[in-house]
Amino acid sequence: MSFTTRELFGGAITAMAPENLVDASDLRQVPDTQEVLLYPDSSASIIVEILQRVDATEDDPAIRYHFDSLAYDNSAQSTGVDAVVIIPNTRDDNTPPAIRLTGVQTVPKFNLATPDQVRILMALFRVEDKHVDLVVTFNAPVVSQDDGALSEDGWAAMQLHFDAFIRSLRIVDFGLFV
Template sequence: MSSSTRQLFGGAITAVAPIHLVDASDLRQVPDTQEVLLYPDSSVSIIVEVLQRVDPPDDDSAIRFHFDSLAHDNSATTSTVDAVAVIPNTRGDKTPPAITLLGVQSVAKFNQEGQDQVRVLMALFRVEDQRVDLVVTFNVPVASQDHGAVGEEGWKTARNHFDAFVRSLCIVDFGLFA
């Protein structure tokens, strides 16, 4: 699958992503603090969100806070963190390192009886000078009630896309956070 550098927030942030992703703002209203990209052939979504920096000073607690907030917002009945790691920025620009999390949430969608199993890939870029947390979330349904699940092969693909997206993410214009 072909990828290219995608401009987010008017070019203030760039990241490598599959070229076939759909910008959700073409379909519905998206808050100014978010960029939402959708996979046209599944229920996988990518959300890049500019948030106020949270209090936990250590990386592990901060990303778990954002994961728990997502679970709360999704009304998840269960949520589990499988791994937390840091990916250093080796490019030499001022983009902070990415704190990454791999987790799973059980979520009931659209008042359905059953639960969707959603694997969550999350990256946190802590922009300390600006008191901002930039959060990237890939929501990857691996079991769903509406047949939007991607299965094991789709999960591997999404993980590769997440890795490329996070490793390439570059904050070009820190004025975005002013």
């Protein structure tokens, strides 16, 4: 799979991503505080969202807050967090380190009796001086009622895509967070 540098929020943020991703704003309305990229061959997606900084002084509770908020928004029937780790920024720029969470949510869709199982890969970049939490979420259905589930190989690839995305994510223009 070929990767390309994606310009997000008009180029204020860049990250490496598969080049075949579809920009959801070409298909539907997307809020100004979000960038949504869709995988063309599954129900998997990437959401980059600018949020108000949550009042948590430690990294683990901050990312768990965002994970729980996503679960609430998705009406998740159950959730689980597998791991939370910090990925340091090894580049010579001011992008904060990523706080990485892996987890799962059981999400009902389209009023179907059997809910989808969605693996969640989430990264939190805390831009302290701008009072912003930049949240990157990869939604990867592994059990889906609409044939959008990822295979085991698809899930493995998604993890590699996520790792490349968050390790390459660069905030180019902090003026975005005014």
